[in-house]
Amino acid sequence: MSSSSSATATGPDVSHWVKDEFVLNCEACDTKFSMSVRKHHCRKCGSVFCARCAARYVALPELGFSKNSPQRVCESCYTSITSSDSGAGSTNATHNDATVEGLKRLYRAGIKPLEVQFKFGEFYSPVMTDADFDAKPMVLLIGQYSVGKTSFIRYLVGRDFPGQRIGPEPTTDRFTIVAGSDDPSSTDTVIPGNALAVQSDRPFRSLQRFGAAFLDKLECAQTSTTAEGGKASILKHITFVDTPGVLAGEKQRIGRSYDYTGVVEWFAGRCDRILLLFDAHKLDISDEFQTAIAALRGHDEKIRVVLNKADAVDAQQLMRVHGALMWSLGKIIRTPEVVRVYVGSFWDNPLQNRIFEELFRKESTDLIDDLRSLPGSAITRKVNEVVKRARAAKTHALIVDHLRNKLPLMFKEKALQKMLDSLENEYQEIHRKHGVPLGDFPRPETFRRALKTHTDNDLSKFPPLNQRMIVELNDILSSHLPRLHAQHTAEAGRKRAAEAKRSAGDENPFGAKDGATPPLSVTNKDWAVDPESLALYSGEFDALGPVRDVDGKRKIHGNEVRDLLVATGVAKSKLRQIWNLSDLDQDGSLTLEEFAIARHLIETFALKDEPLPEELPPSWMPTSDAQ
Ligand SMILES: [Zn+2]
Ligand SMILES: [Zn+2]
Structure with missing residues (x-):
């Protein structure tokens, strides 16, 4: 909130008050003002109400009012003031951003x-509500059935989300909003469309106009952003909107029971990034896909393209598919620059084809950087x-x-x-x-x-x-x-x-x-790997048959170490995190030090049900380049 004019010696800040003469009816109950129904400003939001709808009084020292004289506020301001006092978090992150408040x-x-x-x-x-202004940036995903949109979101979120369905079964025929709740007491839950569209603290109320047939196909998978789990914190900053898989060939003749194009237009106007996902293995820009892209007209600058499952084809095929895709997109998307295409295999499974591993890793980093820039x-x-x-x-x-x-x-x-x-x-x-x-x-x-x-x-x-x-x-x-x-x-x-x-x-x-979210405090942990444990890990390492790379370092490839890590019984999502923490140079292989870090994370955190640290404490970093 801007502090420029509030709480100054000049008295309460009333610059944001709605002028009396601009208002004919009570903001809350719509009663027409008259000689007997007088206008009252809510001292917090500055809107105009009848006496009945602004009957609460609270102290507002932060707005320049005296601490000792409670001020008239409307019902909704009263609720938001009192609920934040009691510490109950709201669904949306509270924006103290001065620009948003000014808007x-x-x-x-x-x-x-x-x-x-x-x-x-x-x-x-x-009319816009505070929820519309406070909403996190949305990323809209559009793609073929087979392209793996759900796995893609799961990959970015770093953990499972409620109600996720992977695969081409018809149940993916819905719009799924994957959102994070910043309320520490929240649990994973699926909110059906008809409930979602009436919640006043969410920006989805105007979706009601697409009718019950659409709301039936809408749901919100809400997951806690404070729970442990990889990159789940991406949901602190971004909301994903997964759309029904675009139909291909025969299937596209079966129409949808609601205004699909209208809904896509609605989301396209309100989201900050649109990701078009294509399957490198079976590239197909069907009529329905073209219709969907046409519905994005006017938002071309938000569009980025993901060529997924690129590891399922060989280098020559990938070149050909990439070329064909660029050629087709050039005809459909109208931007002055060539649209950015991220090539890779965006899911947690091992690559089928490793020739482009380094490229895929860089593409993934670029994509995440792009998403990270969205809140700004x-x-x-x-x-x-x-x-x-x-x-x-x-x-x-x-x-x-x-x-x-x-x-x-x-x-x-x-x-x-x-x-x-x-x-x-x-x-x-x-x-x-x-x-x-x-x-x-x-x-x-x-x-x-x-x-x-x-x-x-x-x-x-x-x-x-x-x-x-x-x-x-x-x-x-x-x-x-x-x-x-x-x-x-x-x-x-x-x-x-x-x-x-x-x-x-x-x-x-x-x-x-x-x-x-500061890294976990580490002072109460014994960080050094004790000699007994190191001997144990070292023996395991040797047994896995490490090979020397070009620099002469002994390493085990991820595929070789996988079974041993899985055998510890730690959940795969955690193992993924552990892998990310311990593969320091991110080359897909582990040196003895990196292996020891992975094993020690398993022993000291995962198997003791302790949340994993977000980054390695400095004392864990290998000090020498031995081996
Ligand atoms: Zn009223
Ligand atoms: Zn108010």
Whole structure:
């Protein structure tokens, strides 16, 4: 939250309060204000309520109010204040990001009131809630049935998630939101679509308009981000949206029971990255895949491509498949640059073909780096979304106002119908009169249909346009939003510089870098491998038949050591973590030191049910390059 103007000697900060004159009805119960129903500001969010809907009082010293005088707040602010006091975490990470808080304030004070008065939410897109602003960046996955999208998410998350289904069975015919809960008391759970779409603390409420047939095919796999487990912390930063496998050949004739394209469009507009997954083993860009890609139009810059299962073909085939893919994509995706394609085998199984092992590893690192950058760029997207909405809301209000002003005193219905029939001409007039860009106007049929549905073509259902709301909105567009974004860009630059200074080496990219989850305290552990244990590990190592590599170091390949590690009975997801921790140079083989680290992690942590450290303590790092 911005501290610039709050808690100063000048008294309480009221800059974000919605102006009285912009509000006609209570924000909560929609009762019309009058002489007997008076307006009251919630002192926290600044929205306007009737007395009944803002009847709670709490102290708000952080907003510049005296500690000793409780202030009037609305029900929802009261709930959020009291629940955070009691320590119960919310589903979404609490954003203290100044830019996000600033956006919320601008939207609530200057854009939302106009949207509410002119039914923008009913016409085009529901009014935005705090959950929309606070939502983590979303990554949308689209791909063929066989491409292994579920395994792909599992690979990035580093552990199983609830309700996961792998394979081509028809149950994958659904949209699965894989989300992390930052609440330490939460457990893994699957939330069905109809429940998900009514939760006010999630950004999915406007999915309701796709109907019950769609909500049946929607679910949220929620997993705890605080539980132990590899890269699960990626869900602290990102939410994945897995889509139904795209149908191929014969199957695509069986239609879907809901507006698949509309749903894909909905997610494409709200996500920050779109990953198109292709199967190198059987590349097939079916008609439905092309339809899905067409639904992404306008979001081309969010698209990245993953060529998965690249280890299932030989080098020559891979070259050919890659070429064919690039050629096809060039015709479908319209970006000035060539779209980035990540080639690899994105799951936890051993490679079938090791010739490109090094390449695949680098591609995987690049992909994770890209995803890691999303939380920063997501704020830019949110600013752009608010700008777009503000312009659309203004245009919409001007259209309604324009049509109403042109209505004659008599035969209104007929006159309105005539204008609606040639709406493009009216748009031209508004464009000339108010300088509204033609690109900001809604599609004529969208406006016509919504006007009929929501007002029965009765323009008197809209209040008169308060010109000061347009002035305020212009001010937000020309001055406040650009300034907010500039501040964000400067702040992000400072953070990047600081981070570049701090980071060194090959840490887990979603690990403790941001300081949110410090590495486990290690002081109570006996770190040194005692001589008896070392002798034991050393004997095991020799028995596995290590071979000398080009540098003369004795190593065992991962395939050789696998059975022994599995035989310890430790869960495979943990073994994967242990492997990542101990294969220091990430060459897929273990030296004696690395093997000893792996065995010691198993003995001292895994078999004692202790959570694994996120990184090796310095004292565990081999000191010499022996062997
Ligand atoms: Zn009320
Ligand atoms: Zn409030």
